[in-house]
Amino acid sequence: MRIPTSTGLRAGPRQWAGLAVLTLPTVLLALDMSVLYLALPSLAADLSPTGSQTLWIMDVYGFMIAGFLITMGGLGDRIGRRRLLLIGAAAFGAASLAAAYAPSPEALIAARALLGVAGATLMPSTLSLITTMFTDPRERALGIAVWMIAFNVGAIIGPIVGGALLEYFWWGSVFLIAIPVMVLLLVNGPFLLPEHREATSGRIDxxxxxxxxxxxxxxxxxxxxxxxxxxxxxxxxxxxxxxxxxxxxxxxxxxLDTPLLDPALFRDRRFGSAVAILVLALITTGGILLLGMRYLQQVAGLSPLEAGLILLPQTIGTVVASLAAPMLARRFRPATVIAGGLTLSALGFGLFVLAGTEHGVWATAAGSAIVFVGAMPLMVLGTDLIVGSAPADKAGSASAVSETSTELGVALGVAIMGSLGAAVYRDRIGAALTSDEPSEAVASARDSLEGALSAADHLPAWAIEAAREAFTAGLTTVGVVSAILVAALAAMTMVTLRHVRPTGETSEGAEEPDGVKVSPALTESGPER
Missing domain, CATH: 4.10.860 (DNA Excision Repair, Uvrb; Chain A)
Incomplete structure (x- = not known):
């Protein structure tokens, strides 16, 4: 397969300033996913939602984002990515205002749904605009790394910002932080961000x-x-x-002549392989993140603040790894960098076998840090492979596929690895508890660690300790399974992506030994600006 290449131009101050603008909605989206958890108690006291309404208030935002990503990616390719970004920013600001002053649970659910639809315009638009602004593959990879860091920072500061606001204001204030951010985007976006749309776009189906x-x-x-x-x-x-x-x-x-999602994207081996590896890797990281945080607080007894502080090295490590990955990919093949990172993650998962020892807290913290540092090369270079291997006119759709893969991977991780951990817990706790204990308390303890802790007044101390040990056994099992899966993914990466050359090499007129032409996605050249 012969893929032509051309020379990419270096980015100037305008492009880098535009990247700074693109980080604004990225930070906000990540922050908005976590900040509502802190506001839930005061929200419930004010609006008195039912249990079902509470679940919808929490979940509808994520549902709408996941559901509309593909649609918004294709729409951006047709009407223009900058235009869609600015429309989405205005809609997100308006929906945030409606959510902040929602008079009833039904109104808040509707506002959260609109926030999700608007949010679905922002993620693929920001990522695809990076491919438009940075035509040099090395700079594009660095831009994606910065974009990834912005998302991680948003997730980290969400509880901090939310806690500070709730200390002095009402629950609706957590939504109002979106207003100044979106105003900055709307003011600066038209001047710093380029417009790009599909050359021969048809009507959306x-x-x-x-x-x-x-x-x-x-x-x-x-x-x-x-x-x-x-x-x-x-x-x-x-x-x-x-x-x-x-x-x-x-x-x-x-x-269809102009499909919403072009199936031809998946015919590129780099695109399909990167999507598959990304989803499978996120299954492991999504599961261990949930279980690890629960272990630190419910088994080790750390406060939320203490758990956050002990994971601070993880945050610093992911920032460093995100920036280092594109640098390493200039000298080494991306497959080697990604596989090396996944191998490191496998070692990190292996540390969770020590969770049941006296060093359990530090083993869990170190294991989590190593896992996520090792995953960053895949997150950055895998995303770059997905959006970079697509034609310029399809970058919006490719970005939407990348974001949808991330959403599904994390959700699958919570479901699959969480279910595995729960199965081990129930097996261990069922063997430990006898029918001599009060039936309701025993039933709660057998269901989950949270149930055991809530029934602690009706259970002996040894039963609570047995519940903690059962949960720890589930955590270590998930760690071992994840280590095996990630090690297999490292080998899969070396096989499926071995033909992609370092970004520091040119490939004009060169072919790999098996006749596969190198894509401009990860070479020094790129489309002319």
Whole structure:
């Protein structure tokens, strides 16, 4: 397969200033995903939502983002990525204002749903604009690293910012922080961000939009139900419906002149391999993040602040690894850098076997840090492979696929690895507890560690300790399984991405030994500005 290359131009001050602007909505989106958890108690006291309404207030935002990513990626390719970004920013600001002053649970659910739809315009738009602004592959990889760091920073500062606001203001204040951020984007975006749209774009196919929604939404809902309630008819039924609709969706795309999501993207081995590896790797990291934080607080007894502080090296490490990955990819093949990082992650997962020892806290903290530092090369270079291997006119769709893969990978990780940990817990605690204890307390303890802790007044101390040991056994099991899976992914990476050259090498007119032409996605050259 012969893929032509051309020379990319170096970015100037305007492009780097534009990147700074693009980090604004990225930080905000990550922050908005976590900040509401802190506001929930005061929100519940003010609006008095039912249990079902509370779940929808929390979940509808993520559902809408996941469901509309594909649609918004294709729409941005058609009407212009900057235009869609600015429209989405205005809509996000308006929806944030509506959420802050929502008079009822129903109004807040509707506002959160609109926030999710608006948020779905921001992620693929920001990522695809980076590919437009940075045509030199080395600079594009660095831009994606900065974009990734901005997202991580948003997730980290979410609880801090939210806690500070709730200390002095009402729950709605956590939504108002979006207003000045979006104003900055709307003021500076038209001057610093370039416009790019598909050269021969057709009308968006509304049937494809509907099919994409009934593909993603049932799958995400089913995965969340699997994580909350375990295997069941509802969770598996929703996932099956989503998968079947996905088949119908892809079949329709093949018959359209201007598909919402071009199936040809997946014919590129770099694109398909990077998507698959990204999803599988996020299954492991998503699961261990949830279990590790629970271990530190519910087993080791750390406060949320202490748990956050002990994971601070993880945060610093991910920032360094994100910036180092594109630098290393200039000298070494991306497959080598990604596989090396995944191998490091496998070693980090292995440290979780020490969670049951006297060094459990530090082993868990060190293991988490190593896992996420090792995952950063995949997050940065994998994302660069996905968006860089797509044609310029399809960068929005490719970015949407990348973001959807991330959403599904993390959700699957929470569901699958969480279910594995829960299964080990129930097996261990069932053998430890006898029927001599009060039945309700025993039932709570057998269900989860949270149940055991809530029934602590009705259980002997040895039973609580048994529950903590059972949870730790689940954590170590997940660590071992994740280590094996990630090690296999490292080998898979070396096989499927071995033909992609370092970004510091040119490939004009050169072919790999098996005749595969190197994509401009990860070479020194790129499309002319």
């Amino acid at each position: 509304l049937t494809s939009v509907l099919l994409s929604l009934v593909t993603i939404l049932p799958v995400v809902y089913g995965i969340k139900e699997l994580a909350k309630s375990g295997p069941g008819t509802v969770s598996f039924g929703a996932i099956v419906v989503g998968v079947l609709m996905g088949v119908v969706f892809m079949r329709r795309q093949k018959g």
